[in-house]
Amino acid sequence: MERPAWAPRSIDISVPSVSRIYDYYLGGSHNFEVDREAARRAMEFLPGLPKISQANRAFMRRAVRYAVAEGVTQFLDIGSGIPTFGSAHEVARAASPAARVVYVDHDPVAVAHSEAVLADNDDADVVAADLCKPQEILHSLQVTRLIDLDRPVALLLVAVLHFVEDADDPYAAVAELGAALAPGSLLVLTHASYEGIPMPTERAEGAVDVYKDIRNPLIMRSRDEIGRFFEGYDMVEPGLVPMPRWRPDTAPEDEDPWALSGFAGVGRRP
Numbered sequence: 100m101e102r103p104a105w106a107p108r109s110i111d112i113s114v115p116s117v118s119r120i121y122d123y124y125l126g127g128s129h130n131f132e133v134d135r136e137a138a139r140r141a142m143e144f145l146p147g148l149p150k151i152s153q154a155n156r157a158f159m160r161r162a163v164r165y166a167v168a169e170g171v172t173q174f175l176d177i178g179s180g181i182p183t184f185g186s187a188h189e190v191a192r193a194a195s196p197a198a199r200v201v202y203v204d205h206d207p208v209a210v211a212h213s214e215a216v217l218a219d220n221d222d223a224d225v226v227a228a229d230l231c232k233p234q235e236i237l238h239s240l241q242v243t244r245l246i247d248l249d250r251p252v253a254l255l256l257v258a259v260l261h262f263v264e265d266a267d268d269p270y271a272a273v274a275e276l277g278a279a280l281a282p283g284s285l286l287v288l289t290h291a292s293y294e295g296i297p298m299p300t301e302r303a304e305g306a307v308d309v310y311k312d313i314r315n316p317l318i319m320r321s322r323d324e325i326g327r328f329f330e331g332y333d334m335v336e337p338g339l340v341p342m343p344r345w346r347p348d349t350a351p352e353d354e355d356p357w358a359l360s361g362f363a364g365v366g367r368r369p
């Protein structure tokens with residue numbers, strides 16, 4: 100298999116990756132046949148995965164604009180993925196020239212591509228780190244340079260926590276990150292769930308098995324379990340809801356039932 104210029108030498112391009120599979124769902128071009136094959140297998144069970152991914156991105160953009168409107172212009176986007184059109188830094192900068200963004204991902208392709216996209220950008224950077232090691236993120240050169248932790252930050256954990264197993268204690272990681280944030284900071288989060296999926300759970304489990312097979316388990320959590328990530332935050336209206344229902348720009352017409360899978364919410368640190 101030929102290695103394109105954007106694929107770092109260090110990665111094994113015969114093994115599928117979550118960020119490249121997601122890039123494929125979104126119609127991006129940073130994926131290999133091995134990723135497309137895994138994506139197509141998952142879509143045999145959950146054909147709505149591209150719709151779910153689009154609804155997730157659309158929520159992320161609305162939440163970034165909401166944060167800026169609330170005066171929060173610093174963004175820490177963990178599990179940021181491969182930047183495709185309309186990434187957090189583009190949306191944030193369009194809303195405020197003062198916006199600063201640090202992306203964090205543990206996937207080398209996501210990091211390499213973010214570095215390339217941000218090469219001429221002084222107000223955004225990327226850290227290669229794991230969500231489960233909050234201190235590495237918080238003390239990174241990039242966060243130290245761009246983010247003032249004494250002022251409110253929007254912490255984006257969008258479509259990432261469902262890749263962290265309970266054994267790795269995602270609740271502790273989120274609490275540790277939150278403890279470092281100033282009052283007025285926002286937690287912006289989406290998470291996959293069997294709740295809301297317009298098909299029987301047993302069938303959707305086939306897609307979960309595909310992720311297990313590629314050693315990146317997808318952890319479906321209930322609405323209550325997802326709500327626990329917001330402990331210590333006041334929920335912003337309308338609370339934890341299906342993604343298209345979080346402050347839609349326009350009244351939904353002909354809402355795709357797949358887009359209602361999973362949950363989105365924003366919390367504010369008192």
Ligand SMILES: C[S@@+](CC[C@H](N)C(=O)[O-])C[C@H]1O[C@@H](n2cnc3c(N)ncnc32)[C@H](O)[C@@H]1O
Nearest residue numbers: 118121178179180204205206229230257258262
């Ligand atoms: C589905 S993508 C979401 C991308 C982006 N946040 C969005 O919603 O459009 C999930 C991303 O989380 C990253 N990821 C998964 N587990 C992670 C972890 N423990 N630490 C850092 N990044 C992680 C993956 O590499 C992938 O790029």
